[in-house]
Amino acid sequence: EVQLVESGGGLVQPGGSLRLSCAASGFTFSNFWMDWVRQAPGKGLEWVANIKQDESEKYYVDSVKGRFTISRDNAKNSLYLQMNSLRADDTAVYYCVRGLLGATPHWGQGTLVTVSS
Amino acid sequence: QSVLTQPPSASGTPGQRVTISCSGSSSNIGSNSVNWYQQLPGTAPKLLIYSNNQRPSGVPDRFSGSKSGTSASLAISGLQSEDEADYYCATWDDSLNAVVFGGGTKLTVL
Numbered sequence: 001e002v003q004l005v006e007s008g009g010g011l012v013q014p015g016g017s018l019r020l021s022c023a024a025s026g027f028t029f030s031n032f033w034m035d036w037v038r039q040a041p042g043k044g045l046e047w048v049a050n051i052k053q054d055e056s057e058k059y060y061v062d063s064v065k066g067r068f069t070i071s072r073d074n075a076k077n078s079l080y081l082q083m084n085s086l087r088a089d090d091t092a093v094y095y096c097v098r099g100l101l102g103a104t105p106h107w108g109q110g111t112l113v114t115v116s117s
Numbered sequence: 118q119s120v121l122t123q124p125p126s127a128s129g130t131p132g133q134r135v136t137i138s139c140s141g142s143s144s145n146i147g148s149n150s151v152n153w154y155q156q157l158p159g160t161a162p163k164l165l166i167y168s169n170n171q172r173p174s175g176v177p178d179r180f181s182g183s184k185s186g187t188s189a190s191l192a193i194s195g196l197q198s199e200d201e202a203d204y205y206c207a208t209w210d211d212s213l214n215a216v217v218f219g220g221g222t223k224l225t226v227l
Binding site: 035044045046047050059060061062095100101102103104105107108109110 | 203
């Protein structure tokens with residue numbers, strides 16, 4: 001069974017940092033692009049970043065460029081999102097997604113990040 | 118303001134056919150395929166349509182997708198109460214080098 005389990009969310013002050021992790025199982029992690037997608041409370045879906053299988057390509061939404069870094073460890077079947085200089089408008093549920101634009105995407109259950117003083 | 122434009126709401130009665138549009142441009146829908154997602158309240162989104170008009174196994178054939186030029190559409194026929202959800206289109210944008218979503222359409226079954 002395909003599983004994506006996010007962790008690392010929580011309450012952080014503006015300007016602070018958090019590192020999200022996503023543990024993958026049930027499929028060959030190294031074969032897939034991976035994405036982070038977020039959803040602010042009561043709002044729509046917003047794509048955050050994605051990363052190619054071998055980390056040779058990484059893309060980000062403009063609003064997080066220079067603040068967030070996506071990475072992966074294929075040996076550990078894990079995806080990461082390092083978030084620095086957090087702002088109130090980064091508050092959202094963050095989802096780890098296998099191959100968002102592919103034919104077999106799979107979403108994790110999400111982890112809540114709250115940026116507030 | 119989303120790069121892809123969807124109507125914020127749609128509605129229909131049980132058994133009716135409803136269509137949700139997704140309008141983009143030559144750099145996104147015009148040159149890339151579209152996925153459609155359904156999000157039930159309090160849950161993660163679920164894939165309904167990939168590659169413009171392909172249904173994953175397990176998705177009822179009441180759901181269908183199409184694309185023409187820089188617009189895509191999701192049609193739901195034989196509307197059921199359990200179809201009440203938020204629907205999102207998504208694709209790659211070659212100019213932004215980013216995935217773009219529509220703003221989402223809240224479907225109400227009257």
